[in-house]
Amino acid sequence: MAVVRDIMAPFDLLQPSTAAEAQRLLARYGADAWVLAGGMDSFDWLKDRIKKPAVVVDLSGVTELRGIRPWNGGLEIGAMTTLAEVANHPGVQKNFSLLADAVRHVASPQIRNQATLGGNVSQDVRCWYYRAGWPCYRAAGETCFADTPVGRNREHAIFGADRCVAVHPSDSAPALIALGAQFVLRTASGERVIEAEDYFVGPNREITRINLLQPGDLLASIRIPSDFAGARFYFEKVRDRNVWDFPLLNVASAMRVSGGVIQSVRLAVNAAAPTPLRLRRVEAAVAGKPPDASTGAMAGELAVQGAVPLQFNAFKIPLMRNLVKRAIGGVEKAVWA
Amino acid sequence: MVQLKLTINGFGREVLVQAHETLLFTLRERLALTGTKPGCEQGACGSCTVLLDGRPVLACLTASVRCGGKDIVTIEGVEQNGELHPVQRQLVAKGAIQCGYCTPGIVMTALAFLRENRRPGENDIRAALAGNVCRCTGYAKIVEAVRAAAEEMAR
Numbered sequence: 001m002a003v004v005r006d007i008m009a010p011f012d013l014l015q016p017s018t019a020a021e022a023q024r025l026l027a028r029y030g031a032d033a034w035v036l037a038g039g040m041d042s043f044d045w046l047k048d049r050i051k052k053p054a055v056v057v058d059l060s061g062v063t064e065l066r067g068i069r070p071w072n073g074g075l076e077i078g079a080m081t082t083l084a085e086v087a088n089h090p091g092v093q094k095n096f097s098l099l100a101d102a103v104r105h106v107a108s109p110q111i112r113n114q115a116t117l118g119g120n121v122s123q124d125v126r127c128w129y130y131r132a133g134w135p136c137y138r139a140a141g142e143t144c145f146a147d148t149p150v151g152r153n154r155e156h157a158i159f160g161a162d163r164c165v166a167v168h169p170s171d172s173a174p175a176l177i178a179l180g181a182q183f184v185l186r187t188a189s190g191e192r193v194i195e196a197e198d199y200f201v202g203p204n205r206e207i208t209r210i211n212l213l214q215p216g217d218l219l220a221s222i223r224i225p226s227d228f229a230g231a232r233f234y235f236e237k238v239r240d241r242n243v244w245d246f247p248l249l250n251v252a253s254a255m256r257v258s259g260g261v262i263q264s265v266r267l268a269v270n271a272a273a274p275t276p277l278r279l280r281r282v283e284a285a286v287a288g289k290p291p292d293a294s295t296g297a298m299a300g301e302l303a304v305q306g307a308v309p310l311q312f313n314a315f316k317i318p319l320m321r322n323l324v325k326r327a328i329g330g331v332e333k334a335v336w337a
Numbered sequence: 338m339v340q341l342k343l344t345i346n347g348f349g350r351e352v353l354v355q356a357h358e359t360l361l362f363t364l365r366e367r368l369a370l371t372g373t374k375p376g377c378e379q380g381a382c383g384s385c386t387v388l389l390d391g392r393p394v395l396a397c398l399t400a401s402v403r404c405g406g407k408d409i410v411t412i413e414g415v416e417q418n419g420e421l422h423p424v425q426r427q428l429v430a431k432g433a434i435q436c437g438y439c440t441p442g443i444v445m446t447a448l449a450f451l452r453e454n455r456r457p458g459e460n461d462i463r464a465a466l467a468g469n470v471c472r473c474t475g476y477a478k479i480v481e482a483v484r485a486a487a488e489e490m491a492r
Contacts, residue, residue: 013356108468111393243467
């Protein structure tokens with residue numbers, strides 16, 4: 001081992017046992033406090049000493065933030081519930097297998113035993129320039145190191161870039177958007193419930209943030225309404241290595257089909273832009289049409305309209321076109337001549 | 338420093354740890370249990386896998402202060418009365434060990450898997466071991482060894 005990465009810089013650890021106490025601590029320490037959920041993203045930052053918080057608020061002892069309970073015919077999942085718990089939950093598997101499928105594609109089995117659903121949707125971008133502590137736009141600097149003729153940007157955005165070209169890395173986020181999930185935030189002014197897609201903040205709005213959480217706020221739970229319970233789902237993730245890797249692109253769709261045509265559909269992709277993208281134009285265009293190959297092909301073409309590739313990521317355009325095509329029109333059987 | 342009481346390999350232990358310390362550090366540097374290997378130290382390789390309340394987790398991404406009252410099993414706790422566990426024995430028998438650095442992590446992952454899967458197929462074994470990287474042997478012999486261990490344990 002050339003470099004010992006296992007040693008973090010010291011911090012003060014606070015371990016609240018209730019959400020109210022956690023909120024009080026987060027309010028008191030504000031921007032000095034780091035919220036520790038599963039630790040999978042946090043320890044990376046802390047070990048590399050790119051982020052050096054004075055105070056870490058560990059949520060692992062807050063039992064009310066854990067577990068999956070029935071909610072309004074759907075489910076409410078505590079933000080600190082692990083991805084393995086989500087994937088193995090009978091209610092999730094029975095009615096919302098899209099989410100079980102998505103979280104099973106996250107990282108590795110060991111990581112899914114500790115990573116939390118709240119952490120998965122709240123994790124930071126993985127752009128290596130940013131993660132290595134370079135003074136880029138997202139780090140409140142004045143340049144982007146990835147968006148240059150020689151920048152390493154194969155994994156970066158084809159949509160929504162605004163100075164920063166990093167993509168959102170979550171696999172569960174597009175599934176939650178497709179299911180019409182709501183995120184329950186606890187803020188200083190009380191509880192706030194927002195649509196999944198509105199949780200994420202792109203660089204055009206605020207470049208140093210990735211979601212709505214302000215210092216002092218807490219993501220408490222994620223509610224999945226019954227709208228798409230047991231619907232027709234599709235999830236696919238493409239990555240370089242079939243384990244551990246973040247997505248080069250993923251797609252999630254939830255669809256109600258009746259009388260041979262699409263009654264309602266929600267469709268989202270991630271790793272295409274700095275936030276997960278809900279493809280509303282495609283949803284509107286395929287409604288009322290049969291979920292077949294030609295509708296799929298049309299959906300794929302429409303999905304990639306307006307894509308702007310960087311130097312090394314143009315492959316993401318046909319990739320996204322094909323993933324959307326499959327999500328809407330189904331997967332053609334491979335033919336080996 | 339925080340005083341922790343935990344169970345390691347069946348023995349109750351008390352240990353003083355720092356708030357910013359990983360379980361990997363505590364095991365190796367404070368308890369001299371160096372069988373758990375540091376690899377990438379960022380959650381990518383699986384060589385530091387231990388069982389935390391029966392589930393395989395990465396010691397390099399586990400805060401020690403979260404382990405109070407928990408039951409931890411490391412590679413040192415796998416053999417019984419000087420006898421290797423069938424998983425260990427089969428890894429040796431099938432030539433699934435070369436440098437051996439990844440082996441403790443693979444044994445821990447396989448143990449937890451075989452506890453819940455008595456008759457696993459090859460794809461199940463591959464999926465279960467997906468989080469453990471080996472740089473020497475290739476994975477065929479490792480998968481073969483885990484399957485042979487399952488058969489041995491079912492007898």
